Amino acid sequence: MNISIDDNYCKGCEICINACPKDVFAISQKRNKYGTLIPCVAEKENCIACKLCEIMCPDGCINVETEV
Amino acid sequence: MNSLLEKYIKKESLPYIFCPGCGNGIVLNAMIYAIEALGIKDDTACVSGIGCSSWIPPYLNMDVMHTIHGRAIAFAEGLKLSQPDKNIIVFTGDGDCLAIGGNHLLHAAKRNINITVIMINNYIYGMTGGQKSPTTPIDAKTKTSPYGAIDNPIDGCGVAMSAGATFCSRWTTGHPNQLKKAIQEGIAHNGFSFIEVLSQCPVQAGKSIFKERDPWKIIQYIRKNSTITSVWEDEYKEDKIRLGNFKKETDKREYCEKIITLKKRMKQE
Numbered sequence: 001m002n003i004s005i006d007d008n009y010c011k012g013c014e015i016c017i018n019a020c021p022k023d024v025f026a027i028s029q030k031r032n033k034y035g036t037l038i039p040c041v042a043e044k045e046n047c048i049a050c051k052l053c054e055i056m057c058p059d060g061c062i063n064v065e066t067e068v
Numbered sequence: 069m070n071s072l073l074e075k076y077i078k079k080e081s082l083p084y085i086f087c088p089g090c091g092n093g094i095v096l097n098a099m100i101y102a103i104e105a106l107g108i109k110d111d112t113a114c115v116s117g118i119g120c121s122s123w124i125p126p127y128l129n130m131d132v133m134h135t136i137h138g139r140a141i142a143f144a145e146g147l148k149l150s151q152p153d154k155n156i157i158v159f160t161g162d163g164d165c166l167a168i169g170g171n172h173l174l175h176a177a178k179r180n181i182n183i184t185v186i187m188i189n190n191y192i193y194g195m196t197g198g199q200k201s202p203t204t205p206i207d208a209k210t211k212t213s214p215y216g217a218i219d220n221p222i223d224g225c226g227v228a229m230s231a232g233a234t235f236c237s238r239w240t241t242g243h244p245n246q247l248k249k250a251i252q253e254g255i256a257h258n259g260f261s262f263i264e265v266l267s268q269c270p271v272q273a274g275k276s277i278f279k280e281r282d283p284w285k286i287i288q289y290i291r292k293n294s295t296i297t298s299v300w301e302d303e304y305k306e307d308k309i310r311l312g313n314f315k316k317e318t319d320k321r322e323y324c325e326k327i328i329t330l331k332k333r334m335k336q337e
């Protein structure tokens with residue numbers, strides 16, 4: 001399992017943090033090139049691969065890759 | 069970037085112009101998922117008018133037309149008549165679709181032309197700075213209703229169905245999977261499909277309507293003030309806004325087919 005947030009396009013809206021039913025994402029101190037505070041993947045182990053974050057991210061930044 | 073979106077989005081035009089947390093990106097995602105599920109990327113064209121929501125198609129690596137304010141449906145009808153084999157999806161705002169473009173909505177619905185209209189209702193004119201739209205709630209203080217809106221908002225689904233739309237659904241950006249399914253069904257339906265999405269504009273509607281700038285809190289507020297139903301009753305008195313798949317009528321003839329029949333008849337006469 002790999003979860004990534006693309007800092008190039010993330011606008012720090014925090015929808016992913018709220019939408020995830022398993023609290024996988026959290027606020028971080030990391031800023032992207034625009035100075036936007038972007039979330040981090042804090043609890044990767046909790047992910048159930050529902051992929052709600054992928055469809056809810058308005059800027060298409062999130063990738064949830066499940067092993068096959 | 070999300071791997072599915074990589075196939076659909078022109079990377080060189082990113083980031084989207086949308087403000088952080090704007091619902092337009094979620095509607096775009098739902099539409100991409102629907103197109104992918106149907107496998108019709110190369111047989112589909114997207115048309116829009118003017119407004120923030122009308123900026124959804126230009127990022128797509130597909131056939132798109134970004135047209136003029138209020139006329140997206142009119143352009144889409146022309147495109148459909150010239151290329152009846154293409155699936156046509158219209159992206160339009162509450163202002164674009166129900167104010168300046170209201171007449172086109174009525175007549176496209178009445179014709180039952182096979183296009184799918186996705187109306188992003190953020191209750192306001194977002195792009196121009198927060199003016200009152202046909203869906204702005206009573207009492208909302210916007211740039212053009214500084215003392216509070218006094219007239220009744222229009223229900224886009226009610227209008228579209230009464231004018232003759234043969235497919236109609238309404239969801240919110242907090243129901244992305246239901247929205248994706250509705251878009252899929254709307255495209256597959258042979259007739260005029262109207263899909264309304266209640267969406268968050270955290271900037272303009274956030275300031276004038278919700279008094280809340282957090283996109284997630286606005287999504288939750290809209291969800292809490294809605295109820296899911298599959299029966300549309302014209303006499304509806306509750307405060308909660310109805311969501312669901314309201315209508316799918318398959319016995320009405322479609323407009324392009326009617327034109328083909330008419331042409332044949334004219335040749336014979």
Ligand SMILES: Cc1ncc(C[n+]2csc(CCOP(=O)(O)OP(=O)(O)O)c2C)c(N)n1
Nearest residue numbers: 119120121137161162163164192193194195
């Ligand atoms: C003929 C014409 N009249 C007015 C405008 C100014 N204008 C641009 S967008 C817009 C309203 C947009 O509201 P909506 O359709 O709800 O889209 P949103 O930005 O909220 O997504 C208006 C009035 C215009 N561009 N063209």
Ligand code: SF4
Nearest residue numbers: 010011013014016057
């Ligand atoms: S939802 Fe997307 S844009 Fe918003 S904070 Fe999360 S990754 Fe960034």
Ligand code: SF4
Nearest residue numbers: 086087090120194269
């Ligand atoms: S003004 Fe509103 S509708 Fe327009 S991009 Fe910003 S949040 Fe979205």
Ligand SMILES: [Mg+2]
Nearest residue numbers: 161162192194
């Ligand atoms: Mg609007």
